Amino acid sequence: RIAAAADLKFAMDDVLSEFRRSRPGARIDVAYGSSGQFKTQIQQGAPYDLFFSADIAFPRELHAAGLAASDVVPYAVGRIVLWSVRHDARGLTLRDLPRTEFNRIAIASTVHAPYGMRAEEALRAAGVWSAVEPRLVYGENIAQTAQFVQSGNASIGIIALSLALSPQLRAQGGYALISDSLHAPLEQGFIVTRRAARNPHAHAFAGHMQTPGARAIMARYGFELPARADRLR
Amino acid sequence: MFSPGDITAILLTLKLATVVTVLLILLGTPLAWWLARTRSWWKRPVAAVVALPLVLPPTVIGFYLLVAMGPDGPLGRVTETLGLGLLPFTFPGLVVASLIYSMPFVIQPLHTAFEAVGDPPLEAAATLGAGPVDRFFTVAVPLARPGFVTGAILGFAHTIGEFGVVLMIGGSIPGETRVVSVQIYDHVQAFDYARAHWLSGVLLVFAFVVLLALYAFQPTRARR
Amino acid sequence: MFSPGDITAILLTLKLATVVTVLLILLGTPLAWWLARTRSWWKRPVAAVVALPLVLPPTVIGFYLLVAMGPDGPLGRVTETLGLGLLPFTFPGLVVASLIYSMPFVIQPLHTAFEAVGDPPLEAAATLGAGPVDRFFTVAVPLARPGFVTGAILGFAHTIGEFGVVLMIGGSIPGETRVVSVQIYDHVQAFDYARAHWLSGVLLVFAFVVLLALYAFQPTRARR
Amino acid sequence: MSTVPGDGLTVRLDLALLGFRLDVDLLLPGAGVTALFGPSGSGKTTCLRAIAGLEAGAAGQVRLGDRLWQDSARGFFVPVHRRPLGYVFQDAALFPHLSVRGNLDYGARRARGDGPALAFDAIVALLGLGPLLARRPSHLSGGERQRVGIARALLARPRLLLLDEPLASLDDARKREILPYLERLRDELAIPALYVSHSIDEVARLADHLVLLEHGAVVASGPLRATLARTDLPPAFLEHAGVVVEGHVVRQLQDDLLLLDIAGGQLLVPASGQAVGQVMRCRIATGDVSLAMAPARDTSIGNQLPVTVLQVVDASHPAMCLVQLDAGGTRLLAQVTRRAWKRLGLAPGASAWAQIKAVAGLG
Amino acid sequence: MSTVPGDGLTVRLDLALLGFRLDVDLLLPGAGVTALFGPSGSGKTTCLRAIAGLEAGAAGQVRLGDRLWQDSARGFFVPVHRRPLGYVFQDAALFPHLSVRGNLDYGARRARGDGPALAFDAIVALLGLGPLLARRPSHLSGGERQRVGIARALLARPRLLLLDEPLASLDDARKREILPYLERLRDELAIPALYVSHSIDEVARLADHLVLLEHGAVVASGPLRATLARTDLPPAFLEHAGVVVEGHVVRQLQDDLLLLDIAGGQLLVPASGQAVGQVMRCRIATGDVSLAMAPARDTSIGNQLPVTVLQVVDASHPAMCLVQLDAGGTRLLAQVTRRAWKRLGLAPGASAWAQIKAVAGLG
Ligand SMILES: Nc1ncnc2c1ncn2[C@@H]1O[C@H](COP(=O)(O)OP(=O)(O)OP(=O)(O)O)[C@@H](O)[C@H]1O
Numbered sequence A: 001r002i003a004a005a006a007d008l009k010f011a012m013d014d015v016l017s018e019f020r021r022s023r024p025g026a027r028i029d030v031a032y033g034s035s036g037q038f039k040t041q042i043q044q045g046a047p048y049d050l051f052f053s054a055d056i057a058f059p060r061e062l063h064a065a066g067l068a069a070s071d072v073v074p075y076a077v078g079r080i081v082l083w084s085v086r087h088d089a090r091g092l093t094l095r096d097l098p099r100t101e102f103n104r105i106a107i108a109s110t111v112h113a114p115y116g117m118r119a120e121e122a123l124r125a126a127g128v129w130s131a132v133e134p135r136l137v138y139g140e141n142i143a144q145t146a147q148f149v150q151s152g153n154a155s156i157g158i159i160a161l162s163l164a165l166s167p168q169l170r171a172q173g174g175y176a177l178i179s180d181s182l183h184a185p186l187e188q189g190f191i192v193t194r195r196a197a198r199n200p201h202a203h204a205f206a207g208h209m210q211t212p213g214a215r216a217i218m219a220r221y222g223f224e225l226p227a228r229a230d231r232l233r
Numbered sequence B, C: 001m002f003s004p005g006d007i008t009a010i011l012l013t014l015k016l017a018t019v020v021t022v023l024l025i026l027l028g029t030p031l032a033w034w035l036a037r038t039r040s041w042w043k044r045p046v047a048a049v050v051a052l053p054l055v056l057p058p059t060v061i062g063f064y065l066l067v068a069m070g071p072d073g074p075l076g077r078v079t080e081t082l083g084l085g086l087l088p089f090t091f092p093g094l095v096v097a098s099l100i101y102s103m104p105f106v107i108q109p110l111h112t113a114f115e116a117v118g119d120p121p122l123e124a125a126a127t128l129g130a131g132p133v134d135r136f137f138t139v140a141v142p143l144a145r146p147g148f149v150t151g152a153i154l155g156f157a158h159t160i161g162e163f164g165v166v167l168m169i170g171g172s173i174p175g176e177t178r179v180v181s182v183q184i185y186d187h188v189q190a191f192d193y194a195r196a197h198w199l200s201g202v203l204l205v206f207a208f209v210v211l212l213a214l215y216a217f218q219p220t221r222a223r224r
Numbered sequence D, E: 001m002s003t004v005p006g007d008g009l010t011v012r013l014d015l016a017l018l019g020f021r022l023d024v025d026l027l028l029p030g031a032g033v034t035a036l037f038g039p040s041g042s043g044k045t046t047c048l049r050a051i052a053g054l055e056a057g058a059a060g061q062v063r064l065g066d067r068l069w070q071d072s073a074r075g076f077f078v079p080v081h082r083r084p085l086g087y088v089f090q091d092a093a094l095f096p097h098l099s100v101r102g103n104l105d106y107g108a109r110r111a112r113g114d115g116p117a118l119a120f121d122a123i124v125a126l127l128g129l130g131p132l133l134a135r136r137p138s139h140l141s142g143g144e145r146q147r148v149g150i151a152r153a154l155l156a157r158p159r160l161l162l163l164d165e166p167l168a169s170l171d172d173a174r175k176r177e178i179l180p181y182l183e184r185l186r187d188e189l190a191i192p193a194l195y196v197s198h199s200i201d202e203v204a205r206l207a208d209h210l211v212l213l214e215h216g217a218v219v220a221s222g223p224l225r226a227t228l229a230r231t232d233l234p235p236a237f238l239e240h241a242g243v244v245v246e247g248h249v250v251r252q253l254q255d256d257l258l259l260l261d262i263a264g265g266q267l268l269v270p271a272s273g274q275a276v277g278q279v280m281r282c283r284i285a286t287g288d289v290s291l292a293m294a295p296a297r298d299t300s301i302g303n304q305l306p307v308t309v310l311q312v313v314d315a316s317h318p319a320m321c322l323v324q325l326d327a328g329g330t331r332l333l334a335q336v337t338r339r340a341w342k343r344l345g346l347a348p349g350a351s352a353w354a355q356i357k358a359v360a361g362l363g
């Protein structure tokens, strides 16, 4: 059983179907949701074998608490983009956001959502935070943030590149990548949990994530891939 | 103890819960009255439809409302034509969404209470010269008081606690749509348990006082 | 149309809502009866406390329950000592959490309905030889039927729709704790609107039928 | 059907309830009291309700004087609250959420203005409600509730009173207080009243007009005196009803007695406030009339009238019979044993003396 | 306080309600009917409720025969449902959710077994409930509801009947059907009954014992005949009560008459089923007794007894007085005009003839 951050939804489905082809016997299902909530649940004994977090800090905490059966494996670095369905976002930069046509700007929660925190950092780094803050609306998570934009209620938003590239949203609107120099990296990591210590499938899937095939899928969905060297840290 | 954000959220929540409860009572009463008095075939389907929003997850309701009230949605078009602008991410939008979602908690008890009023006192009032509106206010409403109390309690409490719809429609804008439930949720999600506990505690104590006050309107049983 | 996951979720939801509604009626009835009949000073505080869980956001309630029922929580220790294991992430855990969260929607209408029964029929039953338990079942319960219908409707619908608590306590395990509301939520989060619409539609139609059936138990008004 | 002035109350109604059908066609006087009499379940309450407009399913016509209230043929229907009536319900139907005063004020405040105004304090005093004004109906006794119901209806200044067994759970003493008041209402206010009662005493005392209902249909309807003197009515009814005679007060005697001139003679009657020259109405119960072949002396029986026997009919007990008598124009009804009837050798056409033990002045 | 057998009903209760206090100390017979009489609001209903155990605040003692039901001094209290009683409530208090049959069955099924069993069908027929069995109480007329209440209480096989104005909204015809049945119950089943009624006729007919309540206190309590013959009671009560005499049937005459031997003479009474040798009770209303100085002839009055005048008291109308008579051991009460009293030159100790117009057999 896998607990995976919501932003992995599309990539993970593809990785999984590839994995299933290689190991037809394995019964795998994935729960997508909030990384923080998964962390709390695993602390309380939730029956997940692998935990793919959107923020590498959570698996690290679990590892430190002795709840992991593996090292913390970074598997991707997330990127954020400006995205809009009402305007052509291609070519826009954060500095364009104070323009009045962007009356509502959606970002994810800056309190607990990793993508929201990075968005705030980027807006501050670009020097437009105070100008746009009154126009910000906050989504509970990155998917909800995208829905604010998708439904047209927010004219533009900052969402994950993986969502902007997802089959459902790719057709709508356009996006502009936000320079990763404006925010701390969105490192994502996973662990095999303690309860899965003896689960061969779990370890096999952990290994599978390192295969070129899986990495290619991840890259296709807009995740940058950490250097293999990271794994050794 | 509290950040200014917490206090803003508390005040906003109070305002929202009060406005919604009052509106629900005002809007729910005629519908409940109709449901209680009509012999129409439509009665039961309508009553069932009123309870329907409940069965969808709040976030999903919120999503549908977001789309409906958005610039391309039917409701959104109406509000824009009326010059009201768009409702999502505004306080009025929150109010509308909460109204829809908490409606059954007010309608149901009112419906039952109005049915319990029965014909005799209304007939007596009619023979004494009271017209339909008059006897509604002077007989049906006072006799249905327990239903009003129950409806107000459930509506009020549910509006305070619900945040799935609110988050979706409100966008968590401080001072405008970030109510206490969202604030507590944020604290919990951010593992800031101390503040979550504090805020929950205050909310509970406060709600307890309000609920107790509402119960004071509940008549005590007569001796025989 | 539906994935097997959807169907599993629908069946699970039905099971949960039915179990919770039945348990709520069973557990809520004595409490509501006590609230309606007692002259104790405790009556109002207790009634207010029953409604309190409502004012906290579901996820937060779910969080507190998760901690309480977890291995280090007081409830968790109790269940472990009793050899029941831990409740979170199991179907019984979901049931317990839903009971707590939907409780007021059942207690409140029952409370009001029991108060409306009044003394005369109970006194008449007593003079005819019916003891307290006997007259409770043969007089109070039938006369409070509208309250039971309302309570069942609200409790049932709310258990189906609520997912904040359920997600926190249940952890979305297929066939065990992944109910329809979570499933729909997932579809919406994944922008898979077609499936979300379908599933919502089916849920609505199905709930409509159940609610209509519940309403059929609502007595019609007498002529005079 | 009897003939009454055109400003009367016309009630032509047809209504089907569960296992019961009310079908009445009545023309009632526009003033005075009409008693509605009939066994339990005969449709009295249903009839009052339909007149008030509370039975939506009732087809037909209701008209009070020149005001049409209902005509289903023309789809015309004045809603209940626009019909200026005062309704005393069989079960009082007080407002449980209002105090006694609140209940009384409810009607008084909505009084439609064209009915006669009655003083609040006078009615409260009459019905003994003073100490109860602050109470809730749930804290009243059965009779107290009924009295509040009467007061509430009267204070609404109605133009038609519908009284459904208003005195049923009141003791005789209280009834004797209220009855004269209702009589005064009848005489002074000239508002018509429909009065349901199981007590023939009450009816004989109050009513000017009598309607007998059975199984939802009118068995008899007419002026009280004429109807009571009919011998084709059920014996049980006749026995209890007695006859009502009317006369002029010619003299006031000592010992609080009045001498009354009636058709065919004079009667001594206990005074009840009438002055010489006034018309007075009295009831003579069938059981209070005995027959003798000659006037008796040295007896406490104060009234003896020469009469002619008209006819004899069965009473409800086989030992008894009812004898209809003509006292020079006044009809009397005597209940005697068959044995006495035979012993005295009476037959229709025979002459005799009617000894009248008691005459009740009806005010 | 009167003396009654030790197996009677002891009621010693003190209860304070809003603006009202019930304080009674009664020792009532263990069989037969005790009538509870008193004005509206005098505490009759409250008294019945307290006996039933429905007034939790009532302090004192209730004992039926050898069974103690309540003794607040010892903290002893048998709950209502363990007291084998049948209660007919003033307002019927039917179960609205059950049909008429359901209401009747409710008590019958819980019958506590030690009371007498009555046939369901017989009671249903007697009270005319046959066509109503499937109905809901909300679809019944006032009198129909009351009848269901009576049937329900009887079917519960009680050992004590508490009847709160059970016949108040019934017509005379229906009353005449039910009363003999209640009389039979009284005689055959020997269960005591407490009977609240405003009708002196009913009371005189049914009751063996009479309790007069006023303002929550007992004004008089004693056997019916003794109490009715007292002249210190309120005149209004005396006038309406009349006296009750008892005698043995000595002969059955033709024309459905019975000859009755009473202390001091013989009476002719309409038959009501008694055989020769049986004891029969009759009521003689004050208004049915007139006085003469000599026996009359050629009159329909069948009963004339020589009497001695005992005393005279005021009646409620100033023109009338009540004369207490002794007919060789039987006490009679005559209501005559003051004028006649004077004209006949009567005074205590005088001899006269009592002419008794009507005697009502009480079964
Ligand atoms: N809670 C109460 N319920 C009923 N009566 C109450 C209550 N509190 C006070 N009272 C008073 O107690 C008195 C006695 O009432 P009760 O019902 O016993 O009278 P009653 O003799 O049965 O009269 P009625 O013939 O009118 O039925 C009344 O004056 C009534 O106002």
Ligand SMILES: Nc1ncnc2c1ncn2[C@@H]1O[C@H](COP(=O)(O)OP(=O)(O)OP(=O)(O)O)[C@@H](O)[C@H]1O
Pocket: C223, C224, D017, D018, D019, D020, D038, D039, D040, D041, D042, D043, D044, D045, D046, D047, D090, E138, E139, E140, E141, E142, E143, E144, E169
């Ligand atoms: N919904 C109903 N409500 C009242 N009576 C109904 C209803 N349906 C049918 N009936 C019948 O209608 C008949 C007439 O009832 P109604 O109340 O008019 O009688 P009533 O003459 O007032 O009798 P009572 O003297 O017992 O009050 C009764 O036989 C009753 O059973």
Ligand SMILES: [Mg+2]
Pocket: D044, D045, D046, D090, D164, E141, E142, E143
């Ligand atoms: Mg009636």
Ligand SMILES: [Mg+2]
Pocket: D141, D142, D143, E044, E045, E046, E090, E164
């Ligand atoms: Mg009473």
